[in-house]
Amino acid sequence: MAALSLLSVRPATPADEAELAELDRSTWSSLHAVVPPPVPPYEPFFGEWHPPEEFLVAEAAESAESAGGAPRVAGYLRLAPATPLASNAHVRQIRGLAVANWARGAGAGRLLLRAAFDEARRQGANRITLRVLAHNEPARALYASEGFAVEGVFPGEFFLNGRYVDDVCMGRSLDPA
Template sequence: MIVPETQMRIRTAVQDDDAALAELDRATWSTLHAVQPLPEPGAPFFDERHLPGHYLVAVDGGAVVGFVRVAPPTPLAATAHVRQIQGLAVAESARGKGVARALLRAAMDRAREEGAVRITLRVLGHNAPARALYASEGFAVEGVLPGEIFLDGAYVDDVLMGRSLRS
């Protein structure tokens, strides 16, 4: 997928993206969105649970400038019709250029291609920019787990959002 008005394209990640994605993950890490500790320098990005095929990457001028993880929410057959956004990051240099929106739309397209009829995500309550983006793309708040996450000395709401992929 090529994003209009840019040279950026979105493609499925490959194993060779590991170092670039690990670097991007560290560079974009913030308690605004991350519940895991800051990744260690040199730590691999991919592992047995985080496979390249679960990621879409935005590439601009040969550089990886963003990624989104879209995967089944559970291994259960009962949720096979659902995909979940499990991470979205955009390099500082690429922000404000529609990269996050393009990645989100590509994730929804990928989910539809895989037969999903619904997509969900979890976002921290204090992450207003992400919540606004998701809402603008048709995601609705479907639940809130008040004070579910403890970050930086404060309790933060875990906001559950979702939408149909049929529309």
């Protein structure tokens, strides 16, 4: 793996659609997905229920030895209101996080989470939640290391690869510590 230097996290734009769609397809895994692998014809990545405004994009530059060191998408995170209810407007929910296989271990996931905390605060939220499959230990460890705690479990919520898998609800405060 080439050495990576993370440059930034930025809001997604409609122009990111093709690259994010390809990243989403290339990172599909039963470790985190509850739907079958995508097959052509592919659904659009952005849509009415998942607009570009809900996505943050991590960009990385490869080392000077690689192809020009131009920034490329290393990952994305989808951050959305938890519900459309006014009584729940103070909560944001992470509804997707993907890191390119070539960028794993370089801190893109952590960078995206921290950017999501800042963006959620900017939007007026004071709490952030997510759901993760119980067997996704790497993701659960990352979330725990960033202050998320298990707040509930839906036992056997999904039947994946011939076995029942728990759905774990995690959350954390966005108030300054």
